[in-house]
Amino acid sequence: FDAVDVIAAKRDGSRLTEPQIDWVIDAYTRGVVADEQMSALAMAVFLNGMDRREIARWTRAMIASGERMDFSSLPRPTADKHSTGGVGDKITLPLAPLVAVFDVAVPQLSGRGLGHTGGTLDKMESIRGWRASLSTEEMMTQLGTGPGAVICAAGAGLAPADKKLYALRDTTGTVESIPLIASSIMSKKIAEGTRSLVLDVKVGSGAFMKTRERAEELARTMVDLGTDAGVDAVALLTDMSAPLGRTVGNALEVREAVEVLAGGGPADVVELTLALAREMLRQAGRPDADPEAALADGRAMDVWRRMVRAQGGDPDAPLPRSAHQDTVAAETSGYVTAMDALGIGVASWRLGAGRARKEDPVQAEAGIELLAVPGDRVSAGQPLLRLHTQTPERFGRAREALAGAISIGPEAPDLPGSVVLGRV
C-alpha cells in the first residue's frame, strides 16, 4: 500500500477497503505513515465521512494497535461510563464511588484536559498525595477486593494509534468528526475489556457536537460499534449549553463533587450523576439499587474516601485555594438567559485550569465559580462569576473570552428543566 493512494481515495469520496484501513492504522502506529500524511487522511475523513463498515474496521484496527485488558476475572460485575467531554463535567468523581457502593467494579480510565474541556485526572490531582498512575495489578486489586472504584490514567499500551491520532487531530482541526470521535472513544473502551458502557454524549456550545441531530448521530454510531463488539452500550444525550454545576476548574470541581457525595451539591450535577448511575446499575444486574439513598446516607462518601486513600490521597486535606480572585458583574437587571459553556470553558482554561500543550502544567486552584445560573433573576452590578487564578496577569485574557458569554433578558428563559435530553 501507499499512503498517498489511501489519502487520495478518501479525498475523492471512495470507501476505504478493510486492508487499506488495517494497513494505514498499523503503519501510522509504527511511524511508517508520517504525521502529515495521517493529518491529510484525517481531514479527508472529516470532510467525506466513513460508513458504518469503515468505522467498525477503523475501530478494530485501533484496538489491534495495542494491548487488551480483561476484567472477567474480577469477583464483581463491572460498569463503565464515558463522557464525550464538557465544561464543569466532574460527574466521574461522585459517580464511580456511588456505583461501587452496590458491589460493582467501576474502572474509570481517564484523561487530562486539552483545550477548553477539563480532564478528570487533572481534577483528582488537586487532592494532596493522589496518584493517577497505577500498575495493572494495583488497579485490579482496587477493583476486586478494594473499594471497587478506580479513577486512573490509561496505560500507554491501550490503543496507541488513538493516542497519536488524537494529539494530531487536536492540532489539525479534525476533532469534531463523528467517525473519528466514535472510533477514538470506542477503541479505548473495547480494548479496556468492558462488557457494558454508558455514554454521556454532550450537546451544545461547550460540546464537540453543537446540535441535537449531530449528537444523536454520534451516540447511535458509538452504541452500534459497542453492540457489534459485544458491549452492552447505551447513550444519554445531555445538555452542555451551560457548564455543569456551579464550578469549572480543578480543585473547585473536586469541592463540588465532594458536596454531591455529602448529599448536597447543585441539582443538575446530582440529576446527571443519578441518571448515569441508574443506567450502570441496571447493566450490572442491580436494577433495584437505590443510588439516591447511597448519596444521602454517606455510603458513597465512604467509598470515595477509601478510593482516594488507596491511591495515596488524603481525603481530609484542604483543597488548594486561589491566591487571586476577581468577579464579573451583571451589566443590567433581568433574568440570566444563557451562560455559554464554551466561553466559560475557554476563560477557565486561560486562568490556568487547562493547558495549551499536552506537556504544560495546570493550576489546581484556577477556574470559575458561577454565582448565578440560567433562570436566576439578577440586578445590575450583582456578581455573576468569580474568577480564580494564581497568576493575576491572566485575568485580562480570561475576561476577553467571557465577552458575550452571559446573556440577561427581561423575561425568564424557557429552560429544558432537565440536563438529560434523550436516550439512545
Ligand code: URA
Ligand atoms: N474523547 C476521545 O477520547 N476522543 C475523541 O475523539 C473525542 C473525545
